[in-house]
Amino acid sequence: MAFNFMVAFLSTTLMLSVFSPGNALSLNYYEKTCPDAELIIANTVKKEFASDKTVPAAILRMHFHDCFIRGCDASVLLNSKGNTKAEKDGPPNVSLHAFYVIDNAKKAVEASCPGVVSCADILALAARDAIYLSGGPSWDVPKGRKDGRTSKASETIQLPAPTFNISQLQQSFSQRGLSMEDLVALSGGHTLGFSHCSSFKNRIHNFNATHDVDPSMHPSFAASLKSICPVKTNAKNAGTTMDPSSTTFDNTYYKLILKKKSLFSSDQALLDTPKTKDLVTKFASSKEAFSKAFVNSMIKMSSINGGQEVRKDCREVN
The missing domain is CATH 1.10.420.10 (Peroxidase, domain 2)
Known part of the structure; x- marks a missing residue:
């Protein structure tokens, strides 16, 4: 979760409109539609962690950088297209890695419950699992986030910087x-x-x-x-x-x-x-x-959401 750039001091009104919770979250959101989702995601993170001990730090930082831009909507996972640079290609995010972990978890979940579990939820759950695998606490993650359709490298200027007072x-x-x-x-x-x-x-x-x-x-x-x-x-x-x-x-x-x-x-x-x-x-x-x-x-940070859809592919909008 290293902070890498200058923040844009947007007005509080604008920030509150962007970061107001857009969807009600619940602990049992996938209880009927995809009951094995959390286990599938946890197993994927565990498998990748076994071969790369830097995965937890990468996933936690990715989740933080996602939530601080447009809320926890998986916009950080979207690929750039043409001249439109996405968040992952913004200066603070070029060192983000381990996107493949979320890709693999999404693929596994889609095989079990197609079109049900959002990439934003997968990232939030993977961050929890990563912390636990590193010797930290575990917790119940509220679910029901939707994935965003907008990702702009220019907005990564909003991330808090390591030079901040x-x-x-x-x-x-x-x-x-x-x-x-x-x-x-x-x-x-x-x-x-x-x-x-x-x-x-x-x-x-x-x-x-x-x-x-x-x-x-x-x-x-x-x-x-x-x-x-x-x-x-x-x-x-x-x-x-x-x-x-x-x-x-x-x-x-x-x-x-x-x-x-x-x-x-x-x-x-x-x-x-x-x-x-x-x-x-x-x-x-x-x-x-x-x-x-x-x-x-x-839990407080990861409950900020403003997405609109459940992506089929975490790197592209539907």
Whole structure:
């Protein structure tokens, strides 16, 4: 779930119109129409996870990036067509991967229940399964999302960036009906995955007029990052894991923030208000408290939907 670009500060009225829940969700939505849907999706994610431990981080980030644009409508899965670039080809999303996991899950579900289960629901369920497989909590996912028909690379500018300060983060989340607690809890997704140098180089080179390195970063940590990401590097895939246990869903992320060893400006910014700092401290001291808050925030975020159809192919509109 790494945030990769600048947000467009759209008016609250516009954002609320885009992100107001468009369809009522329920826990038993497919009980009669596709009772094995969740098991089929879970088995697919489990199979792909067995051969690639980076799948959970990829699916979680994909789900987050989907929900923050037009709601959780699987618009991030659509392919670009001609000169119309889709979300997946927007600057923050070019490093998204593991789309094949959702494709395979959709294919398996279609074989059992054709035309019933939306790609948006498959992505939301796969994100839950990915977290569980990584050692995190499980939860009942409300279902009934519809898939969107619009996907624009230009709209990915709305995603919160790794360079954001606490005010920018709060505005971005509040525009989507998410609280400061949701912000801190969902940021915990950064316990999984990998980041390229481009997402944190602002903190280790030419930080400002008086400091080359962000003074809020631990000096030894900054030195290690500088060795990985020198000022001039042509290594396209240079970077580092989000934390030392990057394939395990735990609360290490919060412990690192308190030690001044977080990667992003947006991570360290969580210490900049009393409320968010208290939550970081709480989650650092209790994985159980973090897991509970994360589940609540995931359900809240993933319930934002504005789609119109159930796609037959997750990469193309019907």
